[in-house]
Amino acid sequence: MKVLKFGGTSVGKPERMHSVANLVTADNDAKIVVLSALSGTTNALVEISQSLSEGNKVQAKEKIDKLEGHYRSFVDELVKGVDGKAKANAIVDEHFEFLNIILKISFNEALNKDILAQGELLSTKLFCTYLEEAGINAVLLPALDFMSIDEYEEPEIPKIKTKLASLIEKNKQTNIFITQGYICRNARGEIDNLKRGGSDYSASLIGAAIQASEVQIWTDIDGMHNNDPRLVNKTFPIEQLSFDEAAELAYFGAKILHPASIWPAQHFNIPVKLLNTMQPEAKGTIITEMPNGNGVKAVAAKDGIIAIKIKSSRMLLAYGFLRKIFEVFEKYRTPIDMITTSEVAVSLTIDHSQHLDQILKELQPFGSVELDHQQAIVSIVGNEVAATPAILSKMFDCLSEVPLRMISYGGSRHNISILVAAQYKNKTLQLLNKGLFGLE
Numbered sequence: 001m002k003v004l005k006f007g008g009t010s011v012g013k014p015e016r017m018h019s020v021a022n023l024v025t026a027d028n029d030a031k032i033v034v035l036s037a038l039s040g041t042t043n044a045l046v047e048i049s050q051s052l053s054e055g056n057k058v059q060a061k062e063k064i065d066k067l068e069g070h071y072r073s074f075v076d077e078l079v080k081g082v083d084g085k086a087k088a089n090a091i092v093d094e095h096f097e098f099l100n101i102i103l104k105i106s107f108n109e110a111l112n113k114d115i116l117a118q119g120e121l122l123s124t125k126l127f128c129t130y131l132e133e134a135g136i137n138a139v140l141l142p143a144l145d146f147m148s149i150d151e152y153e154e155p156e157i158p159k160i161k162t163k164l165a166s167l168i169e170k171n172k173q174t175n176i177f178i179t180q181g182y183i184c185r186n187a188r189g190e191i192d193n194l195k196r197g198g199s200d201y202s203a204s205l206i207g208a209a210i211q212a213s214e215v216q217i218w219t220d221i222d223g224m225h226n227n228d229p230r231l232v233n234k235t236f237p238i239e240q241l242s243f244d245e246a247a248e249l250a251y252f253g254a255k256i257l258h259p260a261s262i263w264p265a266q267h268f269n270i271p272v273k274l275l276n277t278m279q280p281e282a283k284g285t286i287i288t289e290m291p292n293g294n295g296v297k298a299v300a301a302k303d304g305i306i307a308i309k310i311k312s313s314r315m316l317l318a319y320g321f322l323r324k325i326f327e328v329f330e331k332y333r334t335p336i337d338m339i340t341t342s343e344v345a346v347s348l349t350i351d352h353s354q355h356l357d358q359i360l361k362e363l364q365p366f367g368s369v370e371l372d373h374q375q376a377i378v379s380i381v382g383n384e385v386a387a388t389p390a391i392l393s394k395m396f397d398c399l400s401e402v403p404l405r406m407i408s409y410g411g412s413r414h415n416i417s418i419l420v421a422a423q424y425k426n427k428t429l430q431l432l433n434k435g436l437f438g439l440e
Contacts, residue, residue, distance in 0.1 A: 001029070001030040001031060001032065001210055001212055001213065002029055002030070002031045002032075002212055002213055002214055002215070002216065003031065003032050003034060003203050003204075003206050003207040003210070003212045003214075003215045003216065004023070004024065004031055004032070004033050004034065004203075004216045004218060005033075005034040005035075005036075005181060005199055005200060005202070005203035005215070005216065005217050005218060006020050006033070006034070006035055006036065006218045006277065007036045007039075007199065007217075007218065007219045007220070008036045008037055008038060008039035008040070008041070008042070009039045009219065009220040009277075010036075010218050010219065010220065010277040011035055011036065011038055011039075011123055011127065012038050012039030012040065013074075013077075014074055014077035014078040015077070016277065017078060017126075017127060017130060018078075018130070019277060020033075020127070020218075020277065021127075021130060021131060021134060021136065023218070023277070023280060024136075024138075024176060025136055025176070028175065029175070030175035030176075031175065031176060031177070032141070032177045032178075032179060032206055032210070032212075033127075033138075033176065033177065033178050033179070034179055034180070034181045034199060034202050034203045034206065035120065035123045035124050035127060035178065035179075035180065035181060035199070036119075036120065036123065036181050036182065036199040037118075037119025037120050037122070037123050037182070038071075038074065038119065038122070038123050040070075041067070041118075041119035041122070041123075042116065042119050042196075044063060044066075044067045045067075045115050045116050045118060045119055046116070047063055048060050048063045048064055048067070048099065048115060049107075049112045049115045049116065051063060052102065052103075052107045052111075052115075053107050053112070055107075057103050060103060061100075061103060064096065064099045064100060064103075067096075067099075068092065068096045068099075071092045071096070071122065072089070072092060074126070075088040075089055075092060075126070078126060078129075078130050079129060079130055079133050080133070081133055083133070084129060084130070084132070084133035087129050087132075088126055088129045088130075091122065091125045091126060091129065092122070092126075095118050095121060095122050098114075098118070099115070099118065102114075102115065110190050110191075113190065113191050113192050113193060114191050116183075116193055117144075117180075117182075117183045117191050117193065119182075120143070120180035120181060120182050120183050120199075121180060121183070123180075124140060124178050124179065124180050125140065127178060128140045128178050131176075131178075136176065137173070137174045137176065138174055138176040138177065138178055139171045139173075139174045139176070139177050139178070140177075140178050140179070141164070141167050141168075141171075141177045141178065141179040142179070142180070143179050143180040143181070143183050143184060143202065144180075144183060144184070144185055144191065145163065145167065146159075146160055146163035146164045146167060147160060147183070147184040147185070147202060147205070147206075148160065148184055148185045148186070148187075149184055149185075149186055149187065149192060149194070150187050151186075151187040153186070153192075155184075155194075155201075155205050155264075157205065157208055157209060157264070160205060160206075160209045161208075161209040161210070164206065164209050164210060165209075165210070168210070179202075179206070180202070181194075181198060181199025181200070181201075181202040181203060182194055182198040182199045182202060184202075194260070197258035197259075197261075198258065198260075199258075200217055200257060200258035200260075200261035201258050201260045201261045201264075203215050203217060203261065204260075204261040204262070204263075204264040204265045204270075204272070205264050207264065207265055207268070207270045207272075208264035208265065208267065208268045208270065211268060211270070212270055213270075213271075214270060214271045214272070214273060215265055215270055215271070215272045215273070216272075216273045216275055217256075217257065217261075217272065217273070217274050217275070218275050218276070218277045219256055219274065219275075219276065219277065220276065220277060220278055221256055221276055222237050222275075222276040222279050222282035222283075222284055223237035223238060223239075223256075223274045223275070223276070223282070223283065223284035223285030224237065224238050224241060224246070224249060224254060224256055224257065224274055224285040224298065225237055225238065225256075225298065226238060226297065226298045226299065226433075226437055227298065227299050227429055227432070227433045227437070227439075228253075228254075228255075228299075228300070228301060228429060231301075231425075231426050231429055231430075232429050232430055232433045232439075233430075233439075233440070234433065234439040234440065235433070235439070236439075237282070237283070237284065237285060238285050238297055238298055239283060239285065239286070239292070240285065240286050240287075240288065240292035241285060241286075241287045241288075241291075241292070241297060242287070242288065242289065242290060242291035242292070242383060242414075243262055243265070243266035243287060243288070243289060244291070244383075244412075244414050245291060245297055245298075245381055245382060245383060245414055246262055246272070246287045247259070247262040247263070247266070248300075248379060248381045248412065248414050248415045249297075249298055249300045249379070249381050250262060251302075252300045252301070252302050252337075252377055252379035252381070252415070252417065253300040253301045253302035253303070253377070253379070254298070254300040256274060257274065262287075265287070266289070269289055271286060271287065271288050272286070272287040273285070273286050273287070274286075274287070291383035292383075293383065294382065294383045294384040294385075294388065295382050295383070295384075295385070295388070295391070296380055296381070296382040296385055296391060296436050296437070297381055297382040297383070298381050298382070299378065299379065299380055299381070299429060299432045299433070299436070300378070300379050300381065301376055301377065301378045301379070301425050301428070301429055302337070302351065302376065302377040302379070303376050303422065303425070304351055304352070305337065305349050305350070305351055305375040305376055305377050305419065305422075306349065306350050306351070306352075306353060306356065306371065306372070306373055306375065307347060307348070307349050307371070307372040307375050307405060307406065307419060308347070308348055308349070308350065308359075308360075308363070308369065308370070308371055308372075309345055309346070309347045309369070309370040309371075309372075310325065310345065310346050310347075310363055310366055310367050310368070310369055311344055311345040311367050311368045311369075311370070312344065312345070312366055312367025312368070321366070322341075322346065324366065325346060325348075325363070325366065328359055328362045328363055329350070329359065331362075332354075332355035332358055332359055333355075334350050334352070334354070334355055334359065335350070335351070336348050336349065336350060337349045337350065337351055337377055337417075338377060338406055338408045338417055338419060339408070340406050340407070340408065347406055349375065349377065349406070349419060372405070372421075374421065374422040374423075375405060375419055375420070375421060375422060376419070376420055376421070376422045376424075376425040376428075377417055377418070377419055378417070378418050378419075378420060378425065378428050378429065378432070379415050379416070379417040379418075380395060380415070380416045380417075380432065380436065381414055381415050382414065383413075383414055384413055384414070385413070385414060385415065385416055386409060386410055386412060386413050386414070386415065386416055387413050391416070391436075392409070392416065394435055394436060395416065395418075395432070395435070395436070397435060398431045398432060398434060398435025398436070399418070399428065399431055399432070399435075401427075401431070402420055402424050402427060402428050402431065403420070403421070403424070404418050404419070404420060405418075405419040405420060405421065406418065406419035407419075
């Protein structure tokens with residue numbers, strides 16, 4: 001059995017949803033199809049939730065009505081028959097009735113999660129309605145019936161496996177199953193989610209749970225590129241990556257793949273293919289256990305980085321100093337991306353400011369603390385790149401014009417990362433494209 005995940009842009013227009021149906025039925029293989037919300041929906045739901053949290057119900061109502069209008073137009077193009085339109089509009093009625101009811105309810109975080117779940121619930125139900133009209137036999141498997149996370153927000157793979165197997169067993173009459181990405185239930189049984197980009201994560205978790213033959217991630221780009229095609233003129237798709245290389249690229253900014261989506265597939269050694277809904281004939285990228293040779297495969301950049309420097313000539317060499325620093329970040333569940341040390345200072349980076357004030361307060365006793373906002377991490381990724389001196393030499397040669405804030409070298413054999421001010425990010429990517437790939 002395969003797992004096929006389609007992102008928001010792949011289902012964002014009626015004609016694209018029609019194309020997805022063609023892709024899903026192109027062969028007779030058994031498959032679970034994971035859908036994101038229609039493009040733009042999650043952002044709209046976030047805005048609705050934000051308006052409600054601020055007590056601005058008039059604004060929230062305007063946003064709900066605008067989103068409903070979009071879905072009414074979508075339905076008009078998606079299905080053609082009287083019965084199909086009636087069923088599709090009934091689905092829209094149901095979910096927008098819920099969104100209108102919450103205007104009368106006190107806002108809280110649990111309600112926020114309910115609001116954000118509506119996009120995936122709508123897209124999957126509407127897709128199933130279209131499949132039914134087209135005479136395609138498919139079964140909807142509600143993700144809320146099997147996808148769950150524990151109290152630490154970690155997926156419960158054994159439970160997911162058991163529940164999913166039971167649902168599939170009950171529906172032997174079909175080989176096409178449709179389910180939602182992103183959404184799940186938490187340890188309290190409430191509706192929750194796997195965070196932004198979580199549909200990739202859902203697909204990988206489902207692949208691990210059913211021991212899929214492969215997981216396909218369908219987007220609007222033909223595989224992982226060697227650089228960011230939105231910022232660099234000449235890029236090319238990478239035909240093959242190892243799980244380690246793909247994990248580094250996803251974590252350090254490659255937008256095509258959610259960072260968390262690698263480890264379930266890697267753990268169970270399930271190949272992942274990155275494919276293009278708009279160009280289904282393109283090879284895309286396949287991710288497997290083994291690397292396809294050594295050398296630089298790609299460059300990726302991660303925005304919104306904050307650099308923190310703790311300087312203390314008195315304590316840095318003291319036993320346990322670094323442990324105490326790390327414990328502060330562990331306490332606030334804030335991951336560290338990069339770290340460098342000297343005799344008198346330690347510099348590190350984080351990628352969000354959610355608990356920054358508390359972290360800074362607890363770091364003050366260790367020494368003077370300096371903060372740099374608006375930084376970017378640029379990573380050069382490929383098998384054994386950190387063990388290839390010529391690559392490091394090329395990198396420094398082509399970046400002679402760029403002031404480097406930090407360098408992480410040796411932490412991974414597959415990654416060399418540098419920290420630059422955000423204003424130099426685009427230039428850095430362009431210079432690396434020319435210096436490492438000969439493209440400009």
